[in-house]
Amino acid sequence: MALPDTDNALSSTKTNRITSTAIGGSSDGKFSIPDKPLVVIKASRSWTAVGWIDLWHYRELLYFLAWRDVKVRYKQTLLGVVWVVMQPLLMTLIFTVFLGMLARVPAGGRPYPLVVYTGLLPWTFFSSAILGCTYSLVGNANLITKVYFPRVLIPAASILARLLDFGISFVLLAGLMLYYRFIRHYPLQFTWQLAVLPILVVLVILFALGLGMIVSALNVKYRDIGVVLPVIVQLWMFTSPVVYPLEVVPERWRTLYFLNPLAGLIEGFRRTLLGGELNRFSLAVSTVATVIFLASATFIFRRTEKSFADVI
Amino acid sequence: MKPVIRVQNLSKQYRIGTLRAGYQTLRDVLIDVIRLPVRRARATAPSQYTTIWALKDVNFEIYPGEVVGIIGENGAGKSTLLKVLSQVTEPTTGQVELYGRIGSLLEVGTGFHPELTGRENVYLNGAILGMRRAEIEHKFDEIVAFSEIEAFIDTPVKFYSSGMYLRLAFSVAAHLNPEILMIDEVLAVGDAAFQRKCLNKMKEIREDGRTILFVSHNMQAVTRLCKRLIYLSHGVIVDDGPSDQVASTYLGSRLQSTSEKRWEINSDAPGNDITRLCSVRIRNEGGETTDTIDIRRPVGIEMEFEVLEPGHVLVPNYHFTSEDGVYVFVATDQDPEWHRRPRPTGRYISTAWIPGNFLSEGALRVGAAVSTMSPVFVHFFAESVIAFQVVESHEGHSARGDYAGPMPGFVRPLLSWTTQFQPSADRMSEVLVGERA
Numbered sequence: 001m002a003l004p005d006t007d008n009a010l011s012s013t014k015t016n017r018i019t020s021t022a023i024g025g026s027s028d029g030k031f032s033i034p035d036k037p038l039v040v041i042k043a044s045r046s047w048t049a050v051g052w053i054d055l056w057h058y059r060e061l062l063y064f065l066a067w068r069d070v071k072v073r074y075k076q077t078l079l080g081v082v083w084v085v086m087q088p089l090l091m092t093l094i095f096t097v098f099l100g101m102l103a104r105v106p107a108g109g110r111p112y113p114l115v116v117y118t119g120l121l122p123w124t125f126f127s128s129a130i131l132g133c134t135y136s137l138v139g140n141a142n143l144i145t146k147v148y149f150p151r152v153l154i155p156a157a158s159i160l161a162r163l164l165d166f167g168i169s170f171v172l173l174a175g176l177m178l179y180y181r182f183i184r185h186y187p188l189q190f191t192w193q194l195a196v197l198p199i200l201v202v203l204v205i206l207f208a209l210g211l212g213m214i215v216s217a218l219n220v221k222y223r224d225i226g227v228v229l230p231v232i233v234q235l236w237m238f239t240s241p242v243v244y245p246l247e248v249v250p251e252r253w254r255t256l257y258f259l260n261p262l263a264g265l266i267e268g269f270r271r272t273l274l275g276g277e278l279n280r281f282s283l284a285v286s287t288v289a290t291v292i293f294l295a296s297a298t299f300i301f302r303r304t305e306k307s308f309a310d311v312i
Numbered sequence: 313m314k315p316v317i318r319v320q321n322l323s324k325q326y327r328i329g330t331l332r333a334g335y336q337t338l339r340d341v342l343i344d345v346i347r348l349p350v351r352r353a354r355a356t357a358p359s360q361y362t363t364i365w366a367l368k369d370v371n372f373e374i375y376p377g378e379v380v381g382i383i384g385e386n387g388a389g390k391s392t393l394l395k396v397l398s399q400v401t402e403p404t405t406g407q408v409e410l411y412g413r414i415g416s417l418l419e420v421g422t423g424f425h426p427e428l429t430g431r432e433n434v435y436l437n438g439a440i441l442g443m444r445r446a447e448i449e450h451k452f453d454e455i456v457a458f459s460e461i462e463a464f465i466d467t468p469v470k471f472y473s474s475g476m477y478l479r480l481a482f483s484v485a486a487h488l489n490p491e492i493l494m495i496d497e498v499l500a501v502g503d504a505a506f507q508r509k510c511l512n513k514m515k516e517i518r519e520d521g522r523t524i525l526f527v528s529h530n531m532q533a534v535t536r537l538c539k540r541l542i543y544l545s546h547g548v549i550v551d552d553g554p555s556d557q558v559a560s561t562y563l564g565s566r567l568q569s570t571s572e573k574r575w576e577i578n579s580d581a582p583g584n585d586i587t588r589l590c591s592v593r594i595r596n597e598g599g600e601t602t603d604t605i606d607i608r609r610p611v612g613i614e615m616e617f618e619v620l621e622p623g624h625v626l627v628p629n630y631h632f633t634s635e636d637g638v639y640v641f642v643a644t645d646q647d648p649e650w651h652r653r654p655r656p657t658g659r660y661i662s663t664a665w666i667p668g669n670f671l672s673e674g675a676l677r678v679g680a681a682v683s684t685m686s687p688v689f690v691h692f693f694a695e696s697v698i699a700f701q702v703v704e705s706h707e708g709h710s711a712r713g714d715y716a717g718p719m720p721g722f723v724r725p726l727l728s729w730t731t732q733f734q735p736s737a738d739r740m741s742e743v744l745v746g747e748r749a
Contacts, residue, residue: 033412064436
């Protein structure tokens, strides 16, 4: 499925434009045959360049697929989008009651609900994005076996759809912080560190995208992934500072602990928002891991996507 | 003229293992990895998977404005070919050059989501088929009008009837305006009026200089729509050419039968000491031997037999059976000249003409016999020795009228119809009031 060289690809867009001007009236749409083929279909080598032009051409499909995911998720629910708000609030409540109040997990002098919410914020996005990706390709088998489009759009759309929840959770966070600052008079201070937050957001999205691409592609051939992943994700949650702050982890284990790329990201979220020093080492690990995951995801995806339709 | 699709030495190999199992589990792979050194050691060990060629060295070119049908039995490679052309799966070797945008109508409604409304699905499906958002917006009204379901456009499609669902799906695809349109058995959608619309749309597409690839194992539908056919069998192109020619090849290989059968003298020809069969064939009006007949034209069944012993009353007769062995009808010799008249020795050719606009589309096998009627005695009966196929092109008038879908039955006579009209009671009183006034 190699794309033609740039010349051909350019002529492809040109021809498409010609046809789309001939929309509407159907009898004035005579087209002339280009000199070079628009598409040459042949067996590709295992490693082919990423089809950027193709991706750009299909960018609207990414949006439509994500939009479909969002629409379908809350169709035929009574509360609809209210669930987006309810979910993290309920989780925060549960953890506050069981871990904060009963188990008395230390919160380093900060309100436990804020500590757990700032951890749940990136974690919920990450875990739901990964788990959503797992069956995204398999669940769209009818599309994959029938129509051509860049397959990477499916896991990407799955991640994009979760961004809505992610965004709404941020709005909720703002509300929570205002509540603790002005009603409970908890001394929240915003520092320059807040400027790091967007970088962390981008990192966590890219990390989820990389891992999501890998699990979705592997799950096409090895369905074991879909079975074992929820267990791994559960384990991952407890080895990351989600429901407890980093302070709980003994100092001498921290270096090992930070080898988990999510640990630095999640604790980073918490500290940019609630204050505290950022750990450079952990953020470096996260960045390197994200780059490695994305690169290998692209490689694995390109290697396996040509056989999706045959094995799915 | 330059082709719009050029397929060169296209082959696609499948591992039967992959086809059957669908997917491997991690365990299989791990076991493979462990066994690998062992297998390497025994270099002569046979491969774990059997492979089949779903397509093998396929070559053809298709020109703008052509409507080409691809036929073949199940598993002949038709869908694999479509999948390769629509870039869903990669060929193993060979290549395809496409000189236009390709749009496939493979199982219409691909990507329709039952929870979304008709409107939402039009946008989603359009995007999946490769349309730009602006393009869909531009054509939205046209698409909805074509589907005739304006009233339900904001209803989730899970509440649609299957007919409404398919109409909407077909409308989206029909407005895709690709240079090459691939259609996979979709014209069985909807009522007669909608089918007519679809056919007209296809005609429009063709007249625009666009190309249509129609894939089906329904020979009748394909010959109706296409002037050229490509016949695939076991991944190989068996025949490629004008519809009637390919239809006859297809028929011949499927029924293992021909339009003509001859027996050498003194061979094991059917017969006895009184009479012996020499040959049987199908002829068209022009006298040519053929196995493909237009539904509107008469078809002649001809047998040549030799009478070896004079003085017997002999009645040639033909036995027509359908492909699945159902007796359709029997015809006995009605030639007044030989009615109850003993035949002298010699060669005879007896032809029965079946009128045009009588048989329906499809294949018929023909058996030839010669009998004596009183007392009944069968001299020979060569069962299903030849076969022919009645085809219909959708141009011109026939008994199917404006209906484009499948029509059951062995006969399809063009009858003469009359209508008697009586105005309804209301109209009646109006007329009466009018008369009174």
